[in-house]
Amino acid sequence: MQEKDFVSYEYKTVSVKTKDRARAMDLYEAFGWEVAGTAASAVDGVTLSLRRDRHLPHKQELTRLERQAEEAFASVNGLERAKTLGASVFAYIFGCIAALVLGGGMCLVMLIEGSVPALIGGIFLGVAGLALCGVNYLIYKKLAAKKTRELLPVIDQTEEKLADILERGNELLRTELI
Numbered sequence: 001m002q003e004k005d006f007v008s009y010e011y012k013t014v015s016v017k018t019k020d021r022a023r024a025m026d027l028y029e030a031f032g033w034e035v036a037g038t039a040a041s042a043v044d045g046v047t048l049s050l051r052r053d054r055h056l057p058h059k060q061e062l063t064r065l066e067r068q069a070e071e072a073f074a075s076v077n078g079l080e081r082a083k084t085l086g087a088s089v090f091a092y093i094f095g096c097i098a099a100l101v102l103g104g105g106m107c108l109v110m111l112i113e114g115s116v117p118a119l120i121g122g123i124f125l126g127v128a129g130l131a132l133c134g135v136n137y138l139i140y141k142k143l144a145a146k147k148t149r150e151l152l153p154v155i156d157q158t159e160e161k162l163a164d165i166l167e168r169g170n171e172l173l174r175t176e177l178i
Helices: 018-029 059-111 116-177
Strands: 009-017 034-040 045-053
Touching (some): 009 018, 018 034, 059 116
Antiparallel strands (some): 009 045, 034 045
16 A cells, blocks of 8 residues: 655635736745635636645745735835826826816806807817816826836836845745755
8 A cells, every 4th residue: 555645735815916916926936835726806806826835844934035025016016006196196186177177168158148258268168178188198198107217216126126035935945855
């Protein structure tokens, strides 16, 4: 009769966005986790089911590095969102103001009937509101590009730090396998 090697596992589930699925899988595999399964979660998300050997050598150090890697991963995602967040807030507020100007022109034309100056003023106000709505997108793109230029070095530096942490975790795993 053949003896089987029994391996006890520890399990973990992690939810990530669909676009980050491959990067998250790489992150956890560098610390000894293997993907046991994936499932679609709520809106635009994936739940990864992970497992790893419970008796892994250097487990404390791997866990510490894993936490650092998760923090760096979250930091990169936050920086990616920050590239467009300020521009988006500005665009929403500016767009609301432009729509109010356009609506004010419409109100001026429709509420004061028979007045030629109100008609001309309303038309100018409406055209100004339309122009502001059109300019809004250009301002958004310029603000987003400026913020992206500012954040790219920080994102690259954080991704480099994350890659170093993953390499250290992978080296710890290899030292006991050899």
